[in-house]
């Protein structure tokens with residue numbers, strides 16, 4: 001199958017390279033000429049394990065191409081996947097201007113039947129609007145279809161997730177669209193749910209909001225555990241043992257971040273409000289998430305008695321491990337609060353330092369965990385990178401001025417830390 005990917009960001013690039021690897025011919029488009037130049041040279045503009053190899057392999061085999069021209073993408077492909085960004089506006093509503101721009105551009109370049117598939121997370125009913133926008137932009141009457149095929153891949157394991165989805169959701173309105181998408185997804189031996197476009201759009205927002213709810217729920221319970229001396233790890237294990245609840249996404253911490261959950265939740269609330277459906281439950285998910293970061297800052301303050309003038313060695317900036325992404329990273333918010341309250345910060349992240357330097361002002365950066373903690377009054381753990389789990393605790397203790405660790409990700413066993421002579425504070429334990 002000949003496929004075009006419109007928007008070569010995280011989702012677009014993984015999807016494009018993945019489809020190419022399955023034997024399709026793929027062209028990835030982006031309006032950013034620098035990015036396309038980089039990709040043409042086999043270089044990836046962000047960190048995602050395994051992606052660079054996948055792009056290089058499929059480019060060399062001649063199955064993966066890059067362009068900045070919509071005309072080329074539309075002519076080349078039978079199916080176009082829209083993977084452009086849908087960032088939040090100030091009020092949380094999804095900004096669909098990129099989708100609208102590509103819709104018009106596709107419409108202007110349509111000369112024969114094409115299937116246009118939304119992969120970006122969009123509010124329910126965007127498919128219907130997309131159809132109208134494309135139809136208005138075509139020069140003459142041309143048949144085309146709009147479908148929805150939400151992407152559920154996670155940053156840091158995106159390549160693995162592409163090949164191993166739990167399920168595939170196809171929202172279609174015509175047999176032709178259904179047949180084309182089923183052909184593309186034939187090699188995947190996983191359940192495929194075929195539904196209408198509106199339901200498919202709803203599935204994506206409802207799924208991400210539900211996962212965010214699980215995280216806020218466990219974070220709320222972690223607050224209670226702290227008050228009564230219960231252990232959130234055990235509580236989550238006990239809850240997750242019930243198959244109706246499930247073990248995943250019950251790790252208490254400093255809250256969820258990234259480019260998806262905060263934005264999708266805000267957009268889902270806006271959708272509910274527009275539809276006159278009370279969304280207090282969804283709003284509370286965001287509130288708990290905000291509180292979790294404030295709570296962590298108080299925890300650091302309590303451990304150190306006061307923040308002003310104290311030096312903090314910070315381990316982790318990315319919103320989660322195995323990514324250099326710091327968009328909506330809890331670490332950024334927390335470090336800004338600590339800095340504004342007079343703490344001196346030296347931070348280390350295995351991948352995200354370059355990105356953090358652009359937005360985090362007034363803090364210093366280190367080249368390794370021990371350097372970040374050298375002479376510090378406390379070490380803070382803000383991202384659960386493997387590297388931090390494997391630290392040499394004796395060396396860490398020698399680097400620190402005071403043996404205090406405030407762990408926002410519960411990566412250590414409290415008893416082990418005690419035995420190693422640390423004052424160790426974590427979440428919900």
Ligand code: UDX
Nearest residue numbers: 151152153154155249250251255256257258260319320
């Ligand atoms: C998410 C969805 O999982 C994915 O299906 C969707 O398509 C895109 O958004 P991603 O943002 O890459 O993926 O990260 P994810 O692994 O879901 O984690 C999101 C945030 O939740 C991170 O900040 C993570 O630290 C936090 N989290 C996750 C917790 O705090 N506790 C958990 O138990 C799980």
